[in-house]
Amino acid sequence: MTNLSRRDLLAATALVIVSETVARAGVVSGQLPWHPDAGSPPEAVRPGAWQFFTEQEAAAVEALADRIIPPDPQTPGGKDAGCAVFIDRQLAGAYGHRQGLYTRGPFVKGIKEQGPQSAQNPAETYRAALAALDRYCKSKEGGKSWIELPGERQDELLHAVESGTVELEGIDTKSFFETLLKDMQEGFFADPIYGGNRDMCAWKMIGFPGARYDYRDWVGRHNERYPYPPVSIAGRPDWTPKKT
Amino acid sequence: MTRKLPKKDVVIVGLGWTGSIMANELTEEGLDVVAIERGPWRNTATDYPPNYVQDELRYRIRHELFLQPEQTTFTFRNKMDQTALPIRSWGAFMPPNGVGGGGVHWNAETWRFLPSDFVLRTHLTQRYGARFLPADMTIQDWGITFDELEPYYDRFEYLCGTSGTAGNLKGKIQEGGNPFEGPRSRPYPNPAQQQPFSHALFAKAARELGYKPFPQPSGNMSQAYTNPLGVRLGPCTYCGFCEWFGCANYSKASPQTTILPVLVRKPNFLVRDQSEVTRINLDSSGKRATGVTFVDTSGTEWEQPADLVILSAYTVFNVQLLLLSGIGKAYDPVANQGVIGRNFTHQTISDVTSFFDPAKFIFNPFIASGSIGMCIDEFNGDNFDHGPHGFVGGGYMGQVQTNGRPIETTPTPPGTPKWGAKWKQAVRESYQSALKPGTGVHGSMYSYRDVYLDLDPTYQDRFKRPLMRITMDFHENELKQNAFLTDKFAEVFQAMGARQVVKEYRKGPYDVTAYQTTHLCGGAVMGTDPKTSAINRYLQSWDVPNLFVMGASGFPQNAGYNPTGTLAALAYWSAEAIRSRYLKNPGPLLHA
């Protein structure tokens, strides 16, 4: 909404009475419009209960996170980095429900160059795929669910899913796996305000300084490692020491 | 029910780069101007401030500043015998939305086309003979020359504070600039930006190979700048969050940082945002526009009468409004007749990813700007003899890497698994020592009979209007061009000392999911003959003389450069014709 001047709109009321409902489209004239907090700062993810996943689904996704991004001595794995939390909040929000995307039918399968044409949104796809994964494991892995399988067996299964040799019932399995990889890695590398990349662990791993925004002193320093630690949109943990 | 607003002298459809330029020029004549913009008002301080603009997920991955496909999208197919399907989420290109248009989130790579690009068919036919061109290639001359356009290129560069090194000053070749550029009347308004390590290394290797590397002309300020309108821009901080993002430092040339602060204060200018124009209205003769109809966010329909209509809604939306308003003859590829939708083009882009020894190379890829880079132009346009190669066209190439944002830019060497411990280790090892220019090879795309725009028979937008349908595929000429250029490009990375160089050739079919710039061109092209062009050399509609159509929709084919320098220069050129001639005697500026 902008500096609303109704002068012109009112001039039109000879024809019809202007209703309040025009208010969202605005008129700008005379000066640059400015309202305090007119922008929309991001909202940091709040820790706490799962917003989309059930407990069981969340456990499965956390296990997936640690296979896709395994922990190592220097850097946490996907689970401790918060990738499942990231996906949970994304699926509960705009991404999960394809807000803003074109979702009118008819839904026709095309060639890959025409892009995804699914009638399902990511939230529905995750729910169905996670259920199908458990069904698959229960029937093929001696009655065990996905999280009960040993890590190496989980890896084997994921390789089979990736290569298309295992199909989960009723799921476009290969494309679900691609989505899963993309979402995990986005969670790992996105700003920590979205729930993943906890303590900027992924940024520390590669040496990305995050939201610093000014490298004028460094642009001319060739082949020298940039020395400063990363900063998130929300700052650095040591700027806001934990209350004791 | 439609409500009618008081008449204006001029209505501008879309307040992006060209809309802002036209609004500023025409208000100078004292005309009463209204701009109607589909998206929201946008401003640096409120919409992309420095405390949260550096958000890769929000702006790069979720495309926050762009048009939402829910509002409108296009359908796409490669070939005429396929069924086009809707683009449900953007991929190959990102249509702008909101005040400032693409200027808000572009890179600001600010190029001029080559003199020969404007007389392309004549030039190529003279040099190689008409039979050298593929039979279905529909390239044509623009109806304007580089020399005519030069003063207007100059105006745009001084408006923007473009940072660069001149290569040809009034015919004299300059050391350190692009020796292939057309003669310019004066140097760039600002010196070139500083180059980070990898970009400088590319230049050194290119020089050793015998090329003439030069800094990419940049709308990211190398120093503080005050433009001729009195608007100030600050120095760029090489923040690495440039294209897809707004600039929080007022350092990237955009309508917001160069024109709007002056324009908005004028008493004879007004903007309506969040209002989508759905039609250009004609009188009963069909030869005169009476204004436009638009719909605001409440769904209310308004009529805005005006004497002069400036269509500046970006390539595809320009063509859509012409088709939906019944202006000009719709293109029919089978009969090979009509002009609206004809000669649609994009860009032929490819890349090379290279991996260096992590013990010897630390690139700090996050230190960069949107238009950073060192380029060579030896293989652009007709700068080299195409005779032995059997294709036409070309492009600039360079180390133009703009970022090290980790969701997008964590390349791993070929053979690395896509997940698991090995993936993680490869990301860790390669981040500081791999290079991925992004759009390293920036090739031309010439026009063809079967690449075009029309209205989709099935899919509709929220107003139940047909979506625009894109029919587009790469042709052999462009694929050959790309193979040749990509090989040349890879040689430079080899010479830089990379231990592994991966060529990512552009291959057909055209893939609407892979980003390839937002340089969509054509569909309402300029020219000298109304049978093969929608607008004349002054961008005036042949059919409706009080309608002028801005933007890259006017390009008869696309050159091997980014389009905005040229489309902005054309807007100034058109404004000049309107100011000096049209207003005195409204009517056709040319007779066919």
Ligand SMILES: Cc1cc2nc3c(=O)[nH]c(=O)nc-3n(C[C@H](O)[C@H](O)[C@H](O)COP(=O)(O)OP(=O)(O)OC[C@H]3O[C@@H](n4cnc5c(N)ncnc54)[C@H](O)[C@@H]3O)c2cc1C
């Ligand atoms: C990520 C990105 C990077 C880019 N980088 C570069 C670069 O480095 N160099 C370069 O040369 N070019 C670049 N471009 C392209 C550049 O943005 C465009 O060439 C330029 O903005 C086109 O100017 P325009 O005035 O024709 O259209 P725009 O600037 O796009 O403005 C058109 C305006 O019209 C509005 N509109 C559309 N339809 C309607 C309607 N029906 N009613 C009302 N309003 C409407 C739109 O919302 C928009 O605001 C880039 C583009 C993108 C997306």
Ligand code: SF4
């Ligand atoms: S790179 Fe420079 S111009 Fe681009 S957004 Fe950052 S500071 Fe602005």
